[in-house]
Amino acid sequence: MLIYDPFNQGERDQYWRLADKSSVASCTHAHNMMGKQLELNGEFFGMWRAWDGIRALDYLLARPEVDPTHVGLTGNSGGGTLTTWLWPIEQRITMAAPSCFVTTFLANLENELPADAEQYPPGVIGAGLKMADFLIARAPDPVLLLGQTYDFFDRRGLREAYDDVARFYEILGAPATNRDLFIGPQGHGFSHHNQEAMVQVFAHHAELPNPTKVRRPPQLGSATLNATPAGNTIAAGATPIYELIAKRAAELAAKRKKLAAPALKKCLAKLLALPPRHDGAPHYRALRSARAAGYTYARYAVETEANIRAILHKRLRDLHPHTLDVEREIHLYLPHIASADDRALCTDHIEDRAPLYALDVRGLGESRPETEGFFHPYSMDYMFHGHALLLGESYLGRRVYDLLRTIDLLVDQGARKVQLYGRGQGALLALCAGLLHPATGHITLQNAPLSFAEWTCAPLVSWPAANFPRGVLHHFDLPDLYRALGRRLSLIEPWGPEMQPLRRRDLNRAFAATGLSAARLRS
Numbered sequence: 081m082l083i084y085d086p087f088n089q090g091e092r093d094q095y096w097r098l099a100d101k102s103s104v105a106s107c108t109h110a111h112n113m114m115g116k117q118l119e120l121n122g123e124f125f126g127m128w129r130a131w132d133g134i135r136a137l138d139y140l141l142a143r144p145e146v147d148p149t150h151v152g153l154t155g156n157s158g159g160g161t162l163t164t165w166l167w168p169i170e171q172r173i174t175m176a177a178p179s180c181f182v183t184t185f186l187a188n189l190e191n192e193l194p195a196d197a198e199q200y201p202p203g204v205i206g207a208g209l210k211m212a213d214f215l216i217a218r219a220p221d222p223v224l225l226l227g228q229t230y231d232f233f234d235r236r237g238l239r240e241a242y243d244d245v246a247r248f249y250e251i252l253g254a255p256a257t258n259r260d261l262f263i264g265p266q267g268h269g270f271s272h273h274n275q276e277a278m279v280q281v282f283a284h285h286a287e288l289p290n291p292t293k294v295r296r297p298p299q300l301g302s303a304t305l306n307a308t309p310a311g312n313t314i315a316a317g318a319t320p321i322y323e324l325i326a327k328r329a330a331e332l333a334a335k336r337k338k339l340a341a342p343a344l345k346k347c348l349a350k351l352l353a354l355p356p357r358h359d360g361a362p363h364y365r366a367l368r369s370a371r372a373a374g375y376t377y378a379r380y381a382v383e384t385e386a387n388i389r390a391i392l393h394k395r396l397r398d399l400h401p402h403t404l405d406v407e408r409e410i411h412l413y414l415p416h417i418a419s420a421d422d423r424a425l426c427t428d429h430i431e432d433r434a435p436l437y438a439l440d441v442r443g444l445g446e447s448r449p450e451t452e453g454f455f456h457p458y459s460m461d462y463m464f465h466g467h468a469l470l471l472g473e474s475y476l477g478r479r480v481y482d483l484l485r486t487i488d489l490l491v492d493q494g495a496r497k498v499q500l501y502g503r504g505q506g507a508l509l510a511l512c513a514g515l516l517h518p519a520t521g522h523i524t525l526q527n528a529p530l531s532f533a534e535w536t537c538a539p540l541v542s543w544p545a546a547n548f549p550r551g552v553l554h555h556f557d558l559p560d561l562y563r564a565l566g567r568r569l570s571l572i573e574p575w576g577p578e579m580q581p582l583r584r585r586d587l588n589r590a591f592a593a594t595g596l597s598a599a600r601l602r603s
Contacts, residue, residue: 082136082139082140084132084136086107086129086132086158086159086162087110087111087114087125087128087129087132087321088104088107088110088111088114089107091306091307091308091311091312091313092312092313092318093312093314094110094114094314094320094321094322095110095320095539095540096312096314096315096320097314097320098539098540103457103540103542104540106457108158108196108457109457111125111158111196111197111198112196112197112457112458112462112545113457113540113541114128114197114321114322114325115196115197115198115200115545116197116541116545116548117322117325117535117536117541117548118197118325119469119545119548119549119550119551120325120329120532120533120535120536120548120549120550120551120552120553121325121328121329121332121536121551121553121554122550122551122552122553122554123328124198124201124202125197125198126161126162126165126197126198126199126200126201128198128321129158129161129162129165129198130162130165130166130169132162133153133162133166133170134166134170137151137170137172137173141172147286148172149174150174150175150285150286150287151172151173151174151175152173152174152175152176152177152278152282152285152286153166153167153170153173153175153176153177154176154177154178154179154226154278154282155178155179155270156179156180156181156226156269156270156274157179157180157181157268157269157270158181158196158198159178159179159270160178160179160180160181160182160226161178161181161196161198161199162198163176163177163178163179163181164178164181164182164211164214164215165198165201165214167214167215167217167218167223168214168215168217168218174221174222174285175221175222175223175224175281175282175285175286176215176218176221176222176223176224177223177224177225177226177277177278177281177282178215178225178226179226179227179270179274179278180226180227180228180231180233180268180269180270180274181199181233182211182212182215182225182227182233182237182238182241182242183211183227183233183234183235183236183237183238183240183241184210184211184212184234184237184240184241185204185205185210185211185467185470186237187233187234187236187237187240188233188234188237189463189467191232191234192460192463193232193233193234193463194458194459194460194462194463194466195463195466197466199466200466200467200469200470201469201470202469202470202472202550203469203470203471203472204470205467205470205471205472206470206471206472206473207472210241210244211237211241212240212241212242212244212245213244215241215245216244216245216248219245219248219249219252219254220249220252220253220254220255220258220259221258222257222258222259222281222285223245223258223259223260224259224260224261224262224277224278224281225238225241225242225245225259225260225261225262226262226263226264226274226277226278227261227262227263227264228263228264228265228266228267228268228269228271228274229263229264229265229266229267230266230267230268231267231268232268233268235263238261238263239261242259242261245259246259257284257285260281262274262277264277272293272295276293279291320539322536322537322538322539325536326536326537328536329533329536329537329553330533332553332554333533333553333557336553336554336555336556338560339555339556339560341564344515344556344560344561344564345515345516345564347555347556348512348515348516348556348561349516351474351477351549351550351551351552351555352474352476352477352480352481352512352549353472353473353474353477354477354480354481354484354516355385355481357481357484357485357488360492361488361489361491361492361493362382362383362384362485362486362488362489363382363383364380364381364382364383364392364404364489365380365381365383365389366378366379366380366401366402366403366404367379367380367381367391368401369396369401370393370420372420372423373423373424375395375396375423376395376396376401377393377394377395377396377401378393378394378396378400378401378402378404379391379392379393379394379401380392380393380394380404382439382482382485382486382489384442384481384482384485384486385481385485388442388478388482389447390439390440390441390442390447390482390483390485390486391419391439391440391445391446391447392437392438392439392486392489393419393437393438393439393440394435394436394437395426395435395436395437397433404489404493405493405494406435406490406493406494406495407435407494407495408494408495408496408497409435409495409496409497409499409521410435410436410437410490410495410497410498410499411430411434411435411436411437411498411499411501412437412438412439412486412487412490412498412499412500412501413426413430413436413437413438413439413501413502413503413506414438414439414441414483414500414501414502414503414506414507414509414510415438415440415444415445415503415504415506416503416504416505416506416527417444417445417448417454417504417505418440418444418445418446418448419438419439419440419445419446420445420446422438422503422506423438425503425526426438426501429501429524429526429572430501437490439482439483439486441479441482441483441509442478442479442482443460443461443464443475443479443546444479444505444506448461449461454544455542455544459544461544461545461546462544462545462546464546465544465545465546466545469550474549474550475546476508476546476547476548476549477549479509479546480509480512480513480516483509483510483512483513484513484516484517487513487517487519487520490519491519495519496519497519497520497521498517498519498520498521499520499521499522499523499524500513500514500520500521500522500523500524501524501525501526502523502524502525502526502528503525503526503527504526504527504528504575504579505543505544505546505547507525507526507527507528507529508528508529508547510523510524510525511523511525511528511558511561511562511565512561514565514568514569515561515564515565520568521568522568522569522570523565523568523569523570524570524572525569525570525571525572526571526572526573527572527573527574527575527579527581528558528571528574528575529543529547529558529574529575529576529577530558530559530574530582530590530591530596531557531558531559531590532548532549532552532553532557532558533553533557534576534577534590535548535577536553538576538577538578540577540578541577541578542577542578542579543577543579559595559596562596563595563596570601571601572601574587574590574601576590587601
C-alpha cells in the first residue's frame with residue numbers, strides 16, 4: 081500500500097516559511113489559495129494533484145513486490161476527487177473506489193455547496209459532462225462508488241451517478257461485480273464501513289481471500305511515518321508551489337507578444353467570455369428610492385440578461401425617483417463590494433452637483449447572496465466563480481457584462497459620455513468596460529491592483545477568486561490595459577495582493593516592475 085501527502089497536507093505544508101499562515105491554516109483553504117493563483121496561468125489545481133498521483137504510481141510500480149496487474153485506487157473526500165480524476169486518465173490503475181465525493185454538479189449547486197479548487201475542472205459542464213462520465217470512461221473496469229448517509233455530498237446525486245454508471249456497464253455486458261455502490265451509515269469520512277466495502281471489492285478483483293477485519297488499527301507516530309527529517313518537504317529543500325507559479329508567470333511574460341489596441345480589446349472580450357450585446361437597451365424597473373447622507377437615491381433594476389438584474393443608483397437633486405432621466409455627461413461609480421458602503425467615497429471624487437450614478441453588478445451590493453463572510457475561502461461568491469469555471473464561462477466577465485449593458489441603457493436614455501470610477505473589485509470592472517465600451521470617457525481607478533503577475537509572486541493573495549481571469553497571463557497583464565487607456569486613466573492609491581495600500585517604497589518598485597509611469601497616480 082502507498083499513501084502520499086497531497087499539497088499542504090501532512091509533510092507538504094507549502095507555507096512553512098511564513099510567519100502568519102492564518103489564511104491557509106486549513107489544508108483546503110490553502111488549496112483554494114493555490115488554485116486561484118494557478119488560474120492566472122491558465123492551469124488547474126486538480127491537474128497538479130493528478131500529476132502527484134501519476135508520479136506516485138510510477139514509484140509504486142517500480143517496487144519489485146508490487147503486482148502491476150492488480151492496482152487499486154481509493155481515497156476519501158479530496159482523495160475521492162483525485163480517484164475520480166485519475167481513473168479515466170491512468171490506465172495502469174485496474175480498479176477504483178472513490179469515497180465521499182461523487183454526486184452531481186447540479187446537486188452541489190442546488191445545495192449551495194462550494195467545492196475545493198481542484199473540484200472545479202474548467203469547462204466540464206460546458207462540454208456536456210457529468211461526474212459520472214469520469215467513471216464511465218473506464219467502463220467496464222471494476223469501480224465501487226462509496227458515500228455516507230449524512231455526507232454533505234448529496235447521496236441522491238451519488239445514486240444518480242451510480243445509476244448512469246450501472247446503465248453503461250449493462251450496455252457493455254460487464255459482470256455485475258464490476259460496479260457497485262455502498263453508502264455508509266455516518267457523516268463525511270472514510271469510516272471502517274466504507275473501508276471494509278472497498279477492501280472486499282479490491283480483494284475479489286485481485287483474486288485474494290477476504291482479509292481479516294481490523295477494528296483498532298495501530299497508531300503510528302511521526303517518527304515512524306515522516307519521510308523528511310523535519311516533517312516538512314520545504315524544510316528539506318523542496319520549492320513551494322507559489323514560487324513555481326511565479327516562475328511560470330515570468331515565462332509567460334517573456335513569451336507574450338504586445339497586442340495592438342484592437343487585438344487587445346478582442347482578446348479581453350474573449351477571455352471574459354462575454355456574450356453578444358444585442359441591439360437596443362435592456363429593460364429596467366424603477367424601484368423604491370432610498371435616503372442616505374442627506375441625499376435621495378433613485379434605484380433601478382437593470383435586466384442585463386434573463387433573470388439577472390444589476391441595481392443602478394442615482395443621486396437626485398430633485399424628487400423624481402420614479403423615472404430615469406439621464407444627463408448628457410454622467411459619472412458612474414463601481415464599488416468594491418456595495419454602492420451603499422461607498423457613497424462617501426463617491427462624493428470625494430465627484431462634485432456635489434455632478435450627475436452621479438453607482439452600480440451594483442451581480443453578486444455585489446444589493447444582490448450579494450450573503451452579507452457576512454464575503455471574503456471567506458468558501459463564500460457564495462467563490463462558489464459562483466467555481467461554477468462559472470465548470471461552465472467554461474467567467475463570473476468576472478458576467479459582471480463586466482452587467483456594466484456594459486447598463487452603459488447601453490444610459491446611452492439609450494441620453495448619455496453621450498460616461499466617466500467611470502471604480503474601487504477595488506469595481507476598479508477591474510471599470511477598467512474592462514472603459515476599454516470595451518465606446519461611450520466611456522475618463523477612467524479613475526482607486527485601490528486597483530497594478531498587475532496580475534504581482535499576485536503570482538506573493539505567497540498569499542487576499543483578492544477574491546472571482547477577480548482571477550483564467551489564463552490571462554498567456555495574453556496580457558493589467559499594465560497592458562492601463563497603457564491602452566492612455567491619458568484617459570488615473571490611478572489612486574493602488575492596492576497590493578493583500579488588498580492594502582502599497583507603501584511608497586513598494587509602490588515605486590511596483591510601478592517600475594510593471595513599466596507604468598507613476599505620473600498616472602493621483603493623490
